[in-house]
Amino acid sequence: MKLFKFASVLALVAATALPTIAAAADKPVVGLVMKSLANDFFKNMLEGAEAHAKKRGDYELKAIGMQNETDFESQLNGVENFITQGVDAIVIAPADSRAMVAPLKKAVDAGITVVNFDVSLDEQAKKDAGLDLAFVGPDNRGGAKLAGDALAKSLGEGGKVVIIEGNPGADNAAQRKLGFEDAIAAGKLNLLDSRTAHWETEEANSVFSTMLTAHPDIQGVMAANDSMAIGIIKALDAAGRSDIKVVGFDNVSAVQPLLKEGKLLATVDQFGSQMASDAIDKALAVVAGGPKLEGWVKTDIKLVTTDDVK
Amino acid sequence: MKLLLRDAGIGIALLLLILFFALTADHFLSPNNISNILTQITINLILAIGMTFVILIGGIDLSVGSMLAFCAVVGGSVLTVPDLSVFQAVSLATVAAVGTGALCGFLNGWISAFWGLPSFIVTLGMLNIARGAALQVTDARTIYSFPPSFNAFGSQMIYGVPVVFLIALALVGIAWFVLSKTVFGRLLYGIGNNEEAVRLAGHSLMIYKIAAFTIAGVLVGIAAMVYMARLNIASPIIGIGFELNAIAAVIIGGTSLSGGRGSVIGTLLGACIIGVLANGLILFGLSDFMRQLITGVVIILAVIVDKYRERITAA
Numbered sequence: 001m002k003l004f005k006f007a008s009v010l011a012l013v014a015a016t017a018l019p020t021i022a023a024a025a026d027k028p029v030v031g032l033v034m035k036s037l038a039n040d041f042f043k044n045m046l047e048g049a050e051a052h053a054k055k056r057g058d059y060e061l062k063a064i065g066m067q068n069e070t071d072f073e074s075q076l077n078g079v080e081n082f083i084t085q086g087v088d089a090i091v092i093a094p095a096d097s098r099a100m101v102a103p104l105k106k107a108v109d110a111g112i113t114v115v116n117f118d119v120s121l122d123e124q125a126k127k128d129a130g131l132d133l134a135f136v137g138p139d140n141r142g143g144a145k146l147a148g149d150a151l152a153k154s155l156g157e158g159g160k161v162v163i164i165e166g167n168p169g170a171d172n173a174a175q176r177k178l179g180f181e182d183a184i185a186a187g188k189l190n191l192l193d194s195r196t197a198h199w200e201t202e203e204a205n206s207v208f209s210t211m212l213t214a215h216p217d218i219q220g221v222m223a224a225n226d227s228m229a230i231g232i233i234k235a236l237d238a239a240g241r242s243d244i245k246v247v248g249f250d251n252v253s254a255v256q257p258l259l260k261e262g263k264l265l266a267t268v269d270q271f272g273s274q275m276a277s278d279a280i281d282k283a284l285a286v287v288a289g290g291p292k293l294e295g296w297v298k299t300d301i302k303l304v305t306t307d308d309v310k
Numbered sequence: 311m312k313l314l315l316r317d318a319g320i321g322i323a324l325l326l327l328i329l330f331f332a333l334t335a336d337h338f339l340s341p342n343n344i345s346n347i348l349t350q351i352t353i354n355l356i357l358a359i360g361m362t363f364v365i366l367i368g369g370i371d372l373s374v375g376s377m378l379a380f381c382a383v384v385g386g387s388v389l390t391v392p393d394l395s396v397f398q399a400v401s402l403a404t405v406a407a408v409g410t411g412a413l414c415g416f417l418n419g420w421i422s423a424f425w426g427l428p429s430f431i432v433t434l435g436m437l438n439i440a441r442g443a444a445l446q447v448t449d450a451r452t453i454y455s456f457p458p459s460f461n462a463f464g465s466q467m468i469y470g471v472p473v474v475f476l477i478a479l480a481l482v483g484i485a486w487f488v489l490s491k492t493v494f495g496r497l498l499y500g501i502g503n504n505e506e507a508v509r510l511a512g513h514s515l516m517i518y519k520i521a522a523f524t525i526a527g528v529l530v531g532i533a534a535m536v537y538m539a540r541l542n543i544a545s546p547i548i549g550i551g552f553e554l555n556a557i558a559a560v561i562i563g564g565t566s567l568s569g570g571r572g573s574v575i576g577t578l579l580g581a582c583i584i585g586v587l588a589n590g591l592i593l594f595g596l597s598d599f600m601r602q603l604i605t606g607v608v609i610i611l612a613v614i615v616d617k618y619r620e621r622i623t624a625a
Contacts (some may be wrong), residue, residue: 039547043450103356168598198596201541202548206350210592214336227452227545234541237344238349238465254454255544 028287029060030280031082033075033092035118037065039253041272042093045118048273049280059284062087071101079103083110083289089283091276093118097171101125104133113286115293117279119171134293135283136279140175141182143268143301144224147247148183150266150303151220154245155189159219163194164204164232173199173224176249180222192218197228204231209239218244226250226267233263251304259309267303275299319619320564320579327583329528331590338593341470348475349465349540351585353378355578356533357552359417359485360526362577365560366489367501367522368569369422369429373436374530375552377414379545380440380441381407381534386453386544389460394459403538408531414440415527419520429523437553440515452545456538464539474536481529485574498522502569558605559584562612564619583608 032049035042046063053061062085064078074093082090083106090107094100094116101121107114108131120135125163152159154156163180166173177194184191192215197204212218212235221244223229229248242263248255251269258264278299286292331338357374364371370555386409389399414436422432466473489495499519500508538544563580565572587608591601 036547037445037450040450040452133537168577195592200548200550201543201545202353202537205541206346206588208588209346210343210348213340213346214593216337229453231541231544234465236454252452254452257455 012086025057027060028088028284029062029085030283031078031087031090032061032063032276032280033078033090033094034063034081034276035075035093035095036071038236040254041250045093045276046207049276051069052277052280063208066095072096075100076103079107079221083107083112086110087112088287089113089115089280091279091283093116093276097122098125101129101131105129105131108133113283115279115286116282117275117299121294124169126278127182134295134297135284135292136297136299137275138270138299138301140172140270141179143270144176144179144222144249145182145186146179146270146301146303147163147249147266148180149187150305151185151222151245151247152187152189154265155187157188157221158190159187160190160192160215160217161220161222162192162208162215162218164208164223164228165194166199166219166228168196176224180224183222189220197231199225199227200205201227201231203233204228206231208232209235212236212239212241212244220244221246223248224263226252226255229264229267230258233258235261256309257263259304259306266303269302269304271300271302314355317564317573317575317579319613319615320562320583321578324579324583324586327586327590331586331594335590335593336593338590343471343589343593345472347582347585347589349472351581352472352474352478353533353537353540354552354555354559354584355581356529357556358480358563358577358581359478359481359558359574360529361553361560362485362563362565362572362574363489363498363522363525364429365557365565365567366498366569366572368505369519369522370557370567371415371418371429371433371523371526372553373414373418373433373440374526374556375549375554376437376440376444376550377527377530377548378534378537378552379409380414380444380447381410381531382537382544382548383409383444383448383453385531385534386538387447389426389456389538389544390453390474395489396459399457400434400460404531404535407534408528411527411529411534412524413527415524415530416520420569422523423516423519440500441546448546450546452543455544456542460539461542464536464542470586473538477532477536479578481532482574482578489574494518494521499570502566502571504570537606554586558609561616562609563600564612564616566616580612 033044034046037043064072072095090112097119104114114133115136116133117136165177192209195207197207202251221232223232226248227247232246245265247265251267255264255267282293318363337343361371385403388403388406418433418436422429497508497513501518559580560577562583563576587605
């Protein structure tokens with residue numbers, strides 16, 4: 001009986017292990033580590049990567065995501081599992097620009113090609129860990145400046161604006177805020193206030209309506225993502241203020257009608273659906289013996305305005 | 311009488327807070343700002359009414375934020391069905407959203423009562439179930455473009471008072487009546503105070519427990535409709551952490567976490583305190599980080615004050 005049990009376990013192990021070994025022999029395996037799959041942006045990105053894997057057909061894609069934006073733990077476990085499985089490349093959008101440095105160092109030391117995309121790892125943390133890793137991703141600061149410039153152009157010098165920030169502590173939130181501030185300096189705008197709404201529609205709606213009470217003379221709003229821009233536009237509708245202009249970031253599908261109606265002046269597209277597949281292409285080139293990636297490989301960004309959706 | 315005294319104390323705290331901001335923050339008492347505050351507290355208030363029922367029987371419901379997302383995406387899917395008249399779409403969506411909430415709430419109550427499990431754990435499970443279900447049915451996509459008149463309803467005002475807030479106020483009235491004027495309500499207090507006594511008196515605990523959680527679920531469904539009317543979107547990732555704000559409103563409102571003591575009027579005042587703080591501190595010009603810190607301090611202060619009040623009323 002015991003022997004029988006042992007044999008069946010052995011058979012089970014063999015059955016599950018064999019196909020992976022066979023697959024590993026002919027195709028490189030890419031481990032894709034994503035952020036929250038509950039976010040349209042990353043969802044599109046994953047779907048883009050899956051379509052890409054099917055189209056190329058010369059590699060095996062294994063993808064993992066997180067529960068929410070701050071779930072560092074599952075990213076960490078995911079990277080460690082990929083190291084154990086001995087994947088050929090790890091392509092990662094880090095949840096935290098510092099926390100992910102140590103596990104990725106481990107992956108590099110294990111001979112895995114690592115490509116960091118979407119959010120760049122912290123330079124100082126990389127240096128401290130002795131990790132030399134290129135970054136493939138958009139210029140969040142440059143993108144925010146594009147949106148901010150569009151607002152500045154429409155308002156003219158001296159225009160009074162506020163910023164609605166993303167999560168404090170998130171690198172892309174910080175970069176976008178810097179980009180907005182660049183645009184404010186370049187366009188000689190007047191920044192009245194800057195507050196976080198944690199990327200959230202409802203919170204942006206509440207926080208912005210209160211800011212509008214404090215500063216009824218606001219002329220323009222820069223929102224660090226489109227979800228918050230939606231909440232801001234609802235607050236403007238409720239207050240009957242069609243004179244205030246709003247710019248967002250991400251170009252999600254829910255803002256398309258708002259762009260058409262002119263309620264959203266502009267947003268920024270980072271081509272999220274292509275970003276993961278671009279990073280995978282770059283990783284596979286290195287796995288195939290290509291040159292090592294260096295520095296910052298910038299991906300496309302584009303300003304989307306009312307004219308683009310008409 | 312004792313209950314009235316408790317609520318009066320919280321009312322005074324709220325008045326002092328309002329007085330402070332009226333004196334220190336420009337525009338705080340402007341009619342527009344008051345409308346804003348009332349709009350801003352509406353969703354939390356509706357969730358907190360349901361939470362009051364659950365906390366009164368000595369339970370807790372950690373799943374309301376996730377349930378809000380689930381109810382919203384179910385209701386939102388119905389709202390965006392083509393070829394329905396606005397009236398049909400809105401009424402069917404309300405039935406769907408409230409039904410979804412009631413079902414989740416029923417499961418919370420039934421599972422914890424039937425197996426005698428702590429509601430903390432059962433609703434923690436539901437927190438994940440409802441969020442997962444919301445993501446599953448939408449494939450993580452945001453639902454938008456609701457009927458314009460439904461959308462307009464979300465920002466409708468009557469003499470500067472948001473209609474959605476009036477709905478919440480009516481719900482407070484109904485909850486107050488049910489809790490203090492009906493046998494059912496008194497039994498809920500009884501369960502919170504002494505479960506064993508209620509059971510020995512020949513009442514089925516299970517029915518009352520299920521009822522309390524189901525009521526909480528129904529209110530989540532209503533809150534989801536208000537959310538959609540206000541913001542014109544339904545996304546499976548909304549409502550993260552909303553349960554904590556609802557619990558805070560109930561506790562600041564003087565309802566005891568161990569059950570049996572408190573009132574929905576206190577919850578109304580508690581929600582007002584949270585809303586006034588969030589709004590006033592921005593007008594006051596405080597940074598986001600200090601705002602969060604102070605909100606935390608107020609929650610702890612409220613519980614400490616409650617501890618003293620308990621001793622005085624017991625003496």
